[in-house]
Amino acid sequence: MASDPASRISTGALSAIFDETKPQIHEPIVQCVQIKPLPPQQNSQERYRAVFSDITNYVQTMLATQANSFVTSGVLRRGCFVKLKGFQANSVKGKKILIIFDLEVLQDLGEAEKIGEPKPLENKMEEEEKPQPTTISSNGFYGSKIQGAQGQVASRAQPRPSLNPGHATMYPIEALSPYCHKWTIKARCTNKSPIKTWQNKNSGGKLFSVNLLDDSGEIRATGFNDQCDALYDLFQEGGVYYISSPCRVQIAKKQFSNLNNDYELTFERDTVVEKAEDQSDVPQVRFNFTTIGDLQSVEKDTTTDVIGVLKDAGEINQIVSKTTSKPYNKRELTLVDNTGFSVRLTVWGSTALDFNIPPEAVVAFKGVKVSDFGGRSLSLLSSGSMTADPDIEEAHKLRGWYDAQGRDENFNSHASLSNAATSTMKADNFKTVAQVREEQLGMSEEAVYFSLKATVIYIKQENVSYPACLSEGCNKKVTELDPGQWRCERCDKTHPRPEYRYIMLINVSDHTGQLWLSCFDDVGRLMMGTSADQLTELRENDEKAAGELFQNANCRTWNFRCRAKIDHFGDQQRVRYQVSSAKPMNYSEEASRLADMINSYSIV
Structure with a gap:
């Protein structure tokens, strides 16, 4: 016989989470009294808000994206009983809110109407109360210290011991x-x-x-x-x-x-x-690799991580900067991987001088900039790093592939594919917005490429561009120190002015739905009909004329070539849709494409 649900609820537990002087319950049991979706945000996954009650009080909570499945599967419903297994409590400007990372729906307790008459947690903090640090409770998170009645320090989530x-x-x-x-x-x-x-x-x-x-x-x-x-x-x-x-x-x-x-x-x-005395319990390095074969569809000037087998290391060379007249040492490396592609990667300065990794070693690079000079190529940034033969799964797989077959393979160079991103869009690559979502393009770890015919219905005008470095091939964002003084951290120099470049976020629509797309400078120039520099100047001098430019760019239909790839933000993940190229609608080509599509569906 199932236990009485009311007797299982951890009465007073919610208040205790925000008051360290009260007895703490590690995994409190509460009742879900409300679930609502949060207002949709551009380019982000759906989020849900839930209200939980412990009979005495109720509190607003936000479900982390990894907990969305409890709602979408129908397991978490109004009236059910829940064990909170991982949560983060915040008290910001007096407002108390929980972020739920992990929970367990206690199906053996069933569901019920709201039990008791819970009251909201007091939202006003005592004036003399000092702000409390965020408290975290879940596996892998560390909680705040709690002063016990006898003055002993206990931990809500077993924090790691400190040296001092x-x-x-x-x-x-x-x-x-x-x-x-x-x-x-x-x-x-x-x-x-x-x-x-x-x-x-x-x-x-x-x-x-x-x-x-x-x-x-x-x-x-x-x-x-x-x-x-x-x-x-x-x-x-x-x-x-x-x-x-x-x-x-x-x-x-x-x-x-x-x-x-x-x-x-x-x-x-x-x-x-x-x-720290104990050096072993912290990871060595974290990578987010792009395969060499996928580099062709990565936007120019993007920073990423790569891993490959070192096929060749060139001799040390020296170049003189056109802007500073300073000499720089460089060395060009050739990397290959099991996608069948090779790429040229340049290392600079002392890294180039001291480079001593032998050929055929597996090398992981963190923080390389993608360039389109002679096709896709890479450059190791000053803030980047490289590791030879790292003890990670990706390196072991590459070593096994190279020893078994890769050593004797021939590799394609990105230099021969420099125009691939703007090549003719094949009919079988076209997707509707609904198909992009239904097929969950980009939800795997591998990037997915597709073509999309859609109409621009909104251009986000805030942060439409950024001030970039004037140095050739740099394009890093610069910071204004004083009027007429714009500093580039990467080049370690100051310019009298920046060059503005587009980083547009647009909303597009077809007959099946809407999608947020990210566009960079080349696509932005094409869509706006002017450079970001000129647009910035126009916005400063004539806001009305600038508004008309945005208005004229709306309601235009394009054929977009897109890349879908999942991005990770801490505990959250979302798919980013990035435009690599755009072509104005050619109605003759479009009519032929649609005719071919109709013929392919014809009944024999």
């Missing part, structure tokens, strides 16, 4: 945000930049940055001036460290980093950095 009893709450990197106050992370330094200097009319200084990695994610940290002097020699690539606040958490400057994190750290005067 003075360490604050142990956090995973993915939980860091500007709302966190006292925290410590344990992370591996996967990359350390050289010390860089800058000088302008008003000031000068120096800086360095490190990439930090733990089980949950990666984050970039930067030290300026005194912190550069104090910390530069302490950090060594491959070492594991405890880093404790005070350390500023701020919105990441994406032009300086290729890490998948919305935030970055800035070391402050009192930031504590200690080398």
Whole structure:
């Protein structure tokens, strides 16, 4: 006989999550009293909001995307009973909300009407109450410390021990945000930049940055001036460290980093950095590989990771920059993989001088820029890294393939396919928006390519372009230091002005539905009929005329060549649809394509 559901509910558990002085329940049982979809957001997966009750109180929650299946499968319904197995509690500006990572629907308890008359959790924090750090409870997450009645410290989710009893709450990197106050992370330094200097009319200084990695994610940290002097020699690539606040958490400057994190750290005067004794419990490096065969459909100037067998390493060469007249050392490598393609990859500076990896080694590169010079080619960024024969699954597979058959294969070069992205679109590659969704294109780890005939119905005008470096082949985002002073971190120099480049987000429609597409500079110029530089100037001088340009670009039908690939953002994942080329509608070609389609469906 099933137990009485009301007797199983963890009464008072929701209030205790937000009040560390109350007894804690590790996996509370609650009743679901409401489920609603959140308003749809552009280019993102559907999200759901649920309200859970413990009879005494109820609280608003948001389901992480990996928990969507509980709703879409119909298992999580209004009135059912749930065990919360993984959650993150936030108290921001007095508003209490839970983010649910994992749960279990207790089907043996069935369903019932709302039990009791639960009241909302008090949303106003006491004025004298200090802001509490985010609390996380689930496998792999670390909780905040809880002061017990006798003054003993207990942990809600068994935080890892620190070297120093003075360490604050142990956090995973993915939980860091500007709302966190006292925290410590344990992370591996996967990359350390050289010390860089800058000088302008008003000031000068120096800086360095490190990439930090733990089980949950990666984050970039930067030290300026005194912190550069104090910390530069302490950090060594491959070492594991405890880093404790005070350390500023701020919105990441994406032009300086290729890490998948919305935030970055800035070391402050009192930031504590200690080398960890235990170096083994933190991962070495995390990759998001693009196969060499897929590079042809990757947008120019994208930053990615690749792995391949080193087929050839060229001699060291030196080039002189046209803009700075400085000499740069370079070495060209040739990589191959089991897609049957080869690619040229350039390494620079000391990496080129000190390169000593033998041919036929498997090499993984993190942080390479994709170029279309002579077809697709790659360049290792200053913030990137390379690892020979890494102990990862992808490397073992490549080694087995190369030893078994790859050594004797002939490989295609991307140089012969430089125009492949704009080649004629085959009829059997055309999809409708409904087919793209129904066939879940891009939901696997491999990129999928398709053609789409659709009409532009909306162009997002905010952040339609970005200020790019003037150096030939760079295109990195630059930062305005002072009027007439735009700094490029990659080139380590200042320009009097930037060149604006498109990063357009458009909504397109056909007779079956709508889709958000990302477009870059070449496609943006074609669709807008002007350069991003000219559009930016027009918006500053004549907003009405600029608005007319956007209006004229709407309601036009194009044949798009698209790439669908799943992107990972911490615990979330979503499909990104990227336009590699676009062609105005040619009605003669379109009529022929439709006629061929009709003939293919004809009944014999």
